[in-house]
Amino acid sequence: MKLAASANNKKAVAATAVPPNMTESRDRCLMDSHRLAGCSEIFACPACRKELTFEDHDVRCLSCEAVFLVDNGIPLLFASDEGQTRHVTDIVKAFYEENPFPNYDDLDSKQGLMEKARRGVFARLLDEQIPRGARILEVGCGTGQLTNFLGIHWDRQVFGSDMCLNSLRLAKGFRDRSGIRNATFIQMNLFRPAFRTGSFDIVISNGVLHHTSDPLGGFLSISRLVKPGGCILIGLYNKIGRLATDLRRVLFRLSGNRMRMLDSHMRNPKYNEARKRAWFMDQYKHPCESKHSYDEVIEWFESTGFEFLFSIPKIDTSPFTEYEQLFEPHGKGTKLARLATQFEMLLTGGVDGALFIMIGRKMNQDTALREPVERTRGAGVMAAPARTSWH
Numbered sequence: 164m165k166l167a168a169s170a171n172n173k174k175a176v177a178a179t180a181v182p183p184n185m186t187e188s189r190d191r192c193l194m195d196s197h198r199l200a201g202c203s204e205i206f207a208c209p210a211c212r213k214e215l216t217f218e219d220h221d222v223r224c225l226s227c228e229a230v231f232l233v234d235n236g237i238p239l240l241f242a243s244d245e246g247q248t249r250h251v252t253d254i255v256k257a258f259y260e261e262n263p264f265p266n267y268d269d270l271d272s273k274q275g276l277m278e279k280a281r282r283g284v285f286a287r288l289l290d291e292q293i294p295r296g297a298r299i300l301e302v303g304c305g306t307g308q309l310t311n312f313l314g315i316h317w318d319r320q321v322f323g324s325d326m327c328l329n330s331l332r333l334a335k336g337f338r339d340r341s342g343i344r345n346a347t348f349i350q351m352n353l354f355r356p357a358f359r360t361g362s363f364d365i366v367i368s369n370g371v372l373h374h375t376s377d378p379l380g381g382f383l384s385i386s387r388l389v390k391p392g393g394c395i396l397i398g399l400y401n402k403i404g405r406l407a408t409d410l411r412r413v414l415f416r417l418s419g420n421r422m423r424m425l426d427s428h429m430r431n432p433k434y435n436e437a438r439k440r441a442w443f444m445d446q447y448k449h450p451c452e453s454k455h456s457y458d459e460v461i462e463w464f465e466s467t468g469f470e471f472l473f474s475i476p477k478i479d480t481s482p483f484t485e486y487e488q489l490f491e492p493h494g495k496g497t498k499l500a501r502l503a504t505q506f507e508m509l510l511t512g513g514v515d516g517a518l519f520i521m522i523g524r525k526m527n528q529d530t531a532l533r534e535p536v537e538r539t540r541g542a543g544v545m546a547a548p549a550r551t552s553w554h
Contacts, residue, residue, distance in 0.1 A: 195236035205362040209242035209355040239350045240357035254450045259327045262444045273341035280312040297364040302353050302385050303371030307334025314346025324351035360387045369398035373453045389525045397521050402454035404508025404517030412447045457501040460521045469523035471495045
């Protein structure tokens, strides 16, 4: 299902969604519509930033007259930009429509998802330490495994957004089958968000920004969605730790992919073939990728009014344990300490693709809460699905 929205004529033209045939699906769609209407104050038209109204089968902006359809309960609130970066968007979108990541092949129930998430320390700590009543947005949720896991908790609102409708359908399908009530999915362009500034207690973007042509512009856009006092979690590929992956990528290309067993994930007996393929494609065949450093993200935080709280891996290179406090301030270390941490990632072979996570808290209402600046409006790249890393 496709939706085209133009900032020039301020109208969205959407393909007609196929109405649900089953009564149960229709009831779920109506429930989704009513749930969205109940929190309509946090939404904003991605074309003009004005108020949206939610109907049973579409979403409308009374200001610019944009109309966004709803695909089986998923609001298609995507608005594109024009320009040369749109070419990158189309390539990345096509890649993830064909290769959803992560897949649900090894998960068939809510209990299975909970067990998978809680085997990793990060997701468990995140779930336990998010305050009661929090409103959470995962930008670039992909197939929504983290959004669904966090949405199992009864006392929070969790929204997952992505550009790929195929991934969102998988996410919502699992949510509906599992009876998860507090997760909502929407199609959205992270550079033209469909939410008002300062709407969320926590914004998560894990493994997303490095798959756009303008990671800093993407960070500026989504950081505005965080409330003062709220937190942002950013996961990015590390430019030093990722060198191990780069080397394997070259060897795979030269060998015609016959050396894939060099990646430990491809040797894991617990992975089925579909899961191995999803990992391999995401790590070694992605058409758009950038790499970043601890110092770079700290600079992003400081320039937008965020206080650094925590990182994974930890800057002091001590082990990441089940006793960590994710949302308490920790020292950002020296340049040398941060460099040493990144070289340790390389020496361990770039585990989990050398993804590192940085957590920051918004200190005050400053430039990070303003409406999108011209630089961000011109960046026509949507978010690719996140690679959820459950350490």
